[in-house]
Amino acid sequence: QSALTQPVSVSGSPGQSITISCTGTSSDVGAYNYVSWYQQHPGKAPKLMIYEVSNRPSGVSNRFSGSKSGNTASLTISGLQAEDEADYYCSSYTSSIVVFGGGTKLTVL
Amino acid sequence: EVQLVQSGAEVKKPGESLKISCKGSEYSFISYWIGWVRQMPGKGLEWMGIIYPGDSDTRYSPPFQGQVTISADKSISTAYLQWSSLKASDTAMYYCARCYDSHDAFDMWGQGTMVTVSS
Numbered sequence: 285q286s287a288l289t290q291p292v293s294v295s296g297s298p299g300q301s302i303t304i305s306c307t308g309t310s311s312d313v314g315a316y317n318y319v320s321w322y323q324q325h326p327g328k329a330p331k332l333m334i335y336e337v338s339n340r341p342s343g344v345s346n347r348f349s350g351s352k353s354g355n356t357a358s359l360t361i362s363g364l365q366a367e368d369e370a371d372y373y374c375s376s377y378t379s380s381i382v383v384f385g386g387g388t389k390l391t392v393l
Numbered sequence: 394e395v396q397l398v399q400s401g402a403e404v405k406k407p408g409e410s411l412k413i414s415c416k417g418s419e420y421s422f423i424s425y426w427i428g429w430v431r432q433m434p435g436k437g438l439e440w441m442g443i444i445y446p447g448d449s450d451t452r453y454s455p456p457f458q459g460q461v462t463i464s465a466d467k468s469i470s471t472a473y474l475q476w477s478s479l480k481a482s483d484t485a486m487y488y489c490a491r492c493y494d495s496h497d498a499f500d501m502w503g504q505g506t507m508v509t510v511s512s
Contacts, residue, residue: 287437320498322438329488329505330430330438335498373438377496381454382428387437 288313288374288385295391301362304388306374307355314355318377321350321359324387325370333372334359366392395419397427397489397503404509405479412475413506415489422470423447425491428499429463429474433485441487443495444472452495479510 289307296302306313306321313319319337322330332341334350337357347362357376361368369392374385400414415427428443442453446465453463465472472489487506490499 316496318496318498322499324438329502330490330499331502332498332500335500341500371437375438375440375498380452380495382440382443382496383454384430384438384440 286383288376288383290372290374290385290388292386293389293391295393296361296364297393298364298366300364301360302364302390303361304359304372304374304390306357306359306376306385308357308376308378308383309355312355312376312378312383313352313357316377317352318382319350319352319357320375321348321357322373322375323368323370324373330373361390364392368392395501397491397501399487399489399503399506402507402509404511407479407481407510407512409479409510410475410477411479411508412473413487413508415472415474415503417470417472417491420491423467425493426495426497427465427472428490428492429461429472430488430490430499431457431485432488432505441474443492445495446470446472479508481510481512483508484510 321334324330337352338350429441431439441457444451446467462475489503
């Protein structure tokens with residue numbers, strides 16, 4: 285099971301929208317609606333932002349949204365804020381285990 | 394407060410054994426899976442494996458199968474990650490996290506345990 289593929293970095297200005305992609309295969313992202321997204325600030329534990337492709341846990345801003353098409357999932361952050369600058373990881377269930385993406389560093393310019 | 398509290402940082406020598414812990418509080422420990430995630434210095438997250446404390450059903454990601462042992466003691470709401478012979482390449486931050494079903498997202502994370510293996 286290989287890691288899911290994410291862009292190494294993305295950037296955007298405050299107020300803009302950005303999208304982070306997460307590409308897998310027909311055995312993971314394409315096979316299950318169990319894609320999650322996590323935010324990790326430096327020195328902190330990850331935080332769940334999106335589960336089951338597009339669901340937001342209680343307390344997560346509605347500026348964060350998720351979607352999936354075929355073998356690629358996406359996280360969109362609208363109305364970028366300085367506090368959104370962090371690393372973002374996708375994950376997907378596959379064959380009894382879970383695999384993470386390599387992570388994407390979001391820079392808010 | 395509902396939380397996972399991990400044991401403190403460890404500094405060990407290559408070849409030594411180690412067992413780190415993750416204690417759940419203020420929720421039904423046996424009703425959730427506990428997973429372990431590795432993060433090597435400056436690197437991404439890696440899913441290591443997961444255990445269901447209710448019946449000790451355990452699954453491992455292939456790279457970690459045989460390299461570590463995941464266990465749990467439901468009587469004290471604690472999960473463990475264990476090595477029998479550490480290597481320098483085991484140096485990393487290790488997080489525990491819980492999920493309701495084995496395919497679910499991790500909705501709560503521990504604070505992490507830093508393991509340093511150096512001669």
